[in-house]
Amino acid sequence: MPDVVRYTARRLLLMIPTFIGATFLVFFAGFALPGDPIAALGGERSMSESTRQQLIERYHLDEPVWQQYFRYMGDVLQGDLGVSILRRREVSDIFKEVFPRTVKLAGLAIAIEIVMGLSAGVLAALKKDKFLDQLVLVSTTFAVAIPVFVLGFAAQNIFAIRLDIFPIGGIQDGAWSYVLPAFVLATLSLAYVARLTRTTLSESLNEDYVQTAKAKGLPQSRVVGRHALRNALIPVVTFIGLDLAGLLGGAIITETVFNIPGVGRTIVQAIGTRDHAIVVGLSIAAVIVYLVISLVIDLFYAVLDPRIRYE
Amino acid sequence: MEEVGSVTVADIPSHQQKVGEVLLEVEDLSVDFKTDAGVVKAVQSVSFTLHAGETLAIIGESGSGKSVTAQAIMGIVPSPPGVVNAHAIRFRGQNLADLTEKDRRKVRGQEIAMIFQDPLTSLNPVYSVGKQIGEMFRVHRGASRKEATEAAIELMEQVRIPEARLRVGDYPHQFSGGMRQRVMIAMALSLDPAVLIADEPTTALDVTVQAQIMELLGSLQEEHNMGLILITHDLGVVASVADTVQLMYAGGVVEKAGADDFYEAHAHPYAEGLMRSIPTLIGEDERLIPIEGAPPSLIRLPPGCPFNPRCPYVTDRCRTEKPLLRSIAGYAGLVACHNAEDVRSAKVGGGGGSGE
Amino acid sequence: MSDSGREGPESSAEEAYREEHRFVDEAVGSKMTAVLAGDFEVVEKEAGLFSDAWKQVRRRKLFWFSAVLIGIFTLMAIAPALFTLPSPATHDPRECSLRNPETGEFQDLLQPSSEHWFGTDIQGCDYYARVVHGARVSIIIGIGGTLLLSFIGLIAGGTSGFYGGWTDNVISRIVDVLYAFPFIIAAILFLNLVAAETGRNAWHVLLVIGVFGWPTLSRIFRGAVLQAKEKEYVEAARALGASNNRILFRHVFPNAIAPALVFAMIGVGGIIGAEAALSFLGVGLQLPAISWGLMIANSQDRIATDPFLIFFPGLFLSLTVLGFLLLGDVVRDALDPRNR
Numbered sequence A: 001m002p003d004v005v006r007y008t009a010r011r012l013l014l015m016i017p018t019f020i021g022a023t024f025l026v027f028f029a030g031f032a033l034p035g036d037p038i039a040a041l042g043g044e045r046s047m048s049e050s051t052r053q054q055l056i057e058r059y060h061l062d063e064p065v066w067q068q069y070f071r072y073m074g075d076v077l078q079g080d081l082g083v084s085i086l087r088r089r090e091v092s093d094i095f096k097e098v099f100p101r102t103v104k105l106a107g108l109a110i111a112i113e114i115v116m117g118l119s120a121g122v123l124a125a126l127k128k129d130k131f132l133d134q135l136v137l138v139s140t141t142f143a144v145a146i147p148v149f150v151l152g153f154a155a156q157n158i159f160a161i162r163l164d165i166f167p168i169g170g171i172q173d174g175a176w177s178y179v180l181p182a183f184v185l186a187t188l189s190l191a192y193v194a195r196l197t198r199t200t201l202s203e204s205l206n207e208d209y210v211q212t213a214k215a216k217g218l219p220q221s222r223v224v225g226r227h228a229l230r231n232a233l234i235p236v237v238t239f240i241g242l243d244l245a246g247l248l249g250g251a252i253i254t255e256t257v258f259n260i261p262g263v264g265r266t267i268v269q270a271i272g273t274r275d276h277a278i279v280v281g282l283s284i285a286a287v288i289v290y291l292v293i294s295l296v297i298d299l300f301y302a303v304l305d306p307r308i309r310y311e
Numbered sequence B: 001m002e003e004v005g006s007v008t009v010a011d012i013p014s015h016q017q018k019v020g021e022v023l024l025e026v027e028d029l030s031v032d033f034k035t036d037a038g039v040v041k042a043v044q045s046v047s048f049t050l051h052a053g054e055t056l057a058i059i060g061e062s063g064s065g066k067s068v069t070a071q072a073i074m075g076i077v078p079s080p081p082g083v084v085n086a087h088a089i090r091f092r093g094q095n096l097a098d099l100t101e102k103d104r105r106k107v108r109g110q111e112i113a114m115i116f117q118d119p120l121t122s123l124n125p126v127y128s129v130g131k132q133i134g135e136m137f138r139v140h141r142g143a144s145r146k147e148a149t150e151a152a153i154e155l156m157e158q159v160r161i162p163e164a165r166l167r168v169g170d171y172p173h174q175f176s177g178g179m180r181q182r183v184m185i186a187m188a189l190s191l192d193p194a195v196l197i198a199d200e201p202t203t204a205l206d207v208t209v210q211a212q213i214m215e216l217l218g219s220l221q222e223e224h225n226m227g228l229i230l231i232t233h234d235l236g237v238v239a240s241v242a243d244t245v246q247l248m249y250a251g252g253v254v255e256k257a258g259a260d261d262f263y264e265a266h267a268h269p270y271a272e273g274l275m276r277s278i279p280t281l282i283g284e285d286e287r288l289i290p291i292e293g294a295p296p297s298l299i300r301l302p303p304g305c306p307f308n309p310r311c312p313y314v315t316d317r318c319r320t321e322k323p324l325l326r327s328i329a330g331y332a333g334l335v336a337c338h339n340a341e342d343v344r345s346a347k348v349g350g351g352g353g354s355g356e
Numbered sequence C: 001m002s003d004s005g006r007e008g009p010e011s012s013a014e015e016a017y018r019e020e021h022r023f024v025d026e027a028v029g030s031k032m033t034a035v036l037a038g039d040f041e042v043v044e045k046e047a048g049l050f051s052d053a054w055k056q057v058r059r060r061k062l063f064w065f066s067a068v069l070i071g072i073f074t075l076m077a078i079a080p081a082l083f084t085l086p087s088p089a090t091h092d093p094r095e096c097s098l099r100n101p102e103t104g105e106f107q108d109l110l111q112p113s114s115e116h117w118f119g120t121d122i123q124g125c126d127y128y129a130r131v132v133h134g135a136r137v138s139i140i141i142g143i144g145g146t147l148l149l150s151f152i153g154l155i156a157g158g159t160s161g162f163y164g165g166w167t168d169n170v171i172s173r174i175v176d177v178l179y180a181f182p183f184i185i186a187a188i189l190f191l192n193l194v195a196a197e198t199g200r201n202a203w204h205v206l207l208v209i210g211v212f213g214w215p216t217l218s219r220i221f222r223g224a225v226l227q228a229k230e231k232e233y234v235e236a237a238r239a240l241g242a243s244n245n246r247i248l249f250r251h252v253f254p255n256a257i258a259p260a261l262v263f264a265m266i267g268v269g270g271i272i273g274a275e276a277a278l279s280f281l282g283v284g285l286q287l288p289a290i291s292w293g294l295m296i297a298n299s300q301d302r303i304a305t306d307p308f309l310i311f312f313p314g315l316f317l318s319l320t321v322l323g324f325l326l327l328g329d330v331v332r333d334a335l336d337p338r339n340r
């Protein structure tokens, strides 16, 4: 147990500089966006010099950037992501509204990835160099070569417009609205999971411990499932976890193509309207989500691979 | 070479006293690997018999087909690329090839067990040793988790792993090399197999540990009256434990004899070269004399005797005609060499003593 | 050691993921790279590692297929006139007309026909000419961006792996920061900063991609350098008193370069996709620039009525990415010692 504690503590410590660096970058880039923040605060109306001065003081805009940063991060750690003057709303409120949509989209995509990617990868590894394997290789290569937004439009055209199975976009149809976007979002990772599983499984099938398992007289299903696959899955699970972490930060392109008002699309729109508070607030939330999940993955990784715990 | 298929160790006159029941008969076993580069003839026409309580040592340098022979007996040759051909591999008279996969699995692990060269890579890194040993009971005996763990602890004690109860939940990487090999042995012996194949069980271990493992294997064999196939390229080990020796070169058997006969008077030039290359066997600080040249490609074997490019006794006949295993005057073993008589007479008496 | 120094299968998955995250968000497709690129062992470069690889590559149909694809699109980038020449319509992508040339009446866009092979867009421009001219930006940014990020990544990863110590620590932390900062968001934010007033051109996009795109290559190269450093011939050179620089450039570098090279090849495809994605999101190139991503963005509302507006640039884009992807794939197979 103490090993696990030590391991966790080390991971956490290593995360601190990453956290500060990444959030500072976001903060800096976000507030350096073009457009006069004070004018924005005043609602884009012309304002008197004294109002202006008061706004500057109120929002501490006269302080050096790093001081503003620490002030802001102090708030963030208390759950306050700032206020969008344009939308007259707390950014944390907006986050609470849009994040669940991104979670649904990403969650569904990950589920598709796991079911289809894993089975394709396992089949390919077991039938290495046979037709099925070639099929997986070829189709994953194409899946990777087609940019997501092209794929998204193709899917819209075929499944929403021509076949009229799915809504073309938006979230009016509840969970059903997320299915097509989730497939599009999942395609790339699915291809990757399939290939990664194929590689790691066919490698672990050649490991000595698989020979041992066979020599123990275990049934083929157990040799493959309990011994080879269990090891092969370690990198795959890590990948899927990190993928989830990234997608939760906003599946920007898919959300844009399918008009899903999630985290990513909201950020992009806010950049368009020069709503700095939203851009910075949501981006920092995305970074935090990413870091937290990757920490969880790291810990989970130690559960999956006992060797890591005692390095 | 096919016609020697029926020659078995049992035919060798000087064979040891403690012959028990016949456990394993391998007749005319060949294994090919179909690779991109060509067909690798890994094993060619290998035949032998193993009795209860007998230790058969298969020796030969790396790549000579020892492990593949073992895999073929276990029925775990990777296929593709491997193709196994045998006249018969019989366990207690039952030809294993006739069994269904399900019945074959009952033999594998329960009746014929195997341990491997590198215990670290041969144990699954993500399961505790207790779980891996216990798996034998879970799968083959339908034991409960708890029973399996208890059985694992008992076995770990049998192979003398200290504090077995405390360590049963530990993972392979937490053990030393010697302890890992003990775990492998415990796992292999868990269901009391009649035959144990040990494929270079000590090669990956420290010298100090090697003797302990060999001793453990020896005493367990005696206890259970097992047939032991000991694969090794360490002739020192062979001298102390083997009853019978089978020497392999380039996939084929080039000499087989009772261990004592072999040490006293081997008849193949390759055996002679090998014996000379073992300083520890001969004594103090003698220089190691390696056999010149490299083993041949198993894809393009030289015509005639596969050893002919490296052989000091080579004659024209060796380059065209492949020698078969045969007995020669004044030697109790079998040897596959056209010039075995010359090799014997060239030897000055007492070239290689026994290792003890 | 830093967390980025972990070895084993996990690091390849992580690299893979990272790589995806770099160029990609969910956008573009080179996330395989790391398993493709980062996965294989560094072996001592026998005299003929690369010439052997070439011999092997030459025999593969897939290589020639990818070479032809890349050749076509590179030529298209250099000399679009060659491709527009046989087209009966105008060869100038900016010579557009909303009027019917015969009747002089205003007309909506034209569907693909023998006159306008790919139809015309909503501004009446010949779409074939536009799609052909779109290759230039993609190729420039793809290759230029890769060169830039390789340059930065090789220096960072090489220094990090070879010298270790605090240099390694600092660089590894920077890499971590960039990983935690999603590439698309980074690109969006910084492209908005860069040239907010003057408008963005290909160079700005290239610059941002290079500056934010290097960490994965750096990690891959660092790992390879660490491996190469351990090899006997490096020890030998050190024992013979060779200087650090000599060891780095004569012994370590040539042996560690293979995975980075493969990554870069596949990366070209990834960056081409990234540029298109950024332009599509409205933060990359801006009109009047001609880019496949922009064409697709500007045709979004026509998806139901005129899908060819998205299909043609999408097809060209995918084929270009595919070309580089396959090339990397084939080269990886050839350089991977396990395949020999």
Ligand SMILES: Nc1ncnc2c1ncn2[C@@H]1O[C@H](COP(=O)(O)OP(=O)(O)O)[C@@H](O)[C@H]1O
Pocket (backbone or CB within 6 Å): B033, B035, B040, B042, B060, B061, B062, B063, B064, B065, B066, B067, B068, B069, B078, B081, B082, B298
């Ligand atoms: N799975 C395989 N595929 C191809 N060739 C193999 C395979 N396994 C073993 N071989 C070849 O068979 C020959 C004999 O190998 P092996 O029995 O392992 O030798 P050793 O006597 O050292 O145990 C070697 O040349 C080896 O390359």
Ligand SMILES: [Mg+2]
Pocket (backbone or CB within 6 Å): B063, B066, B067, B068, B199, B200
């Ligand atoms: Mg072997």
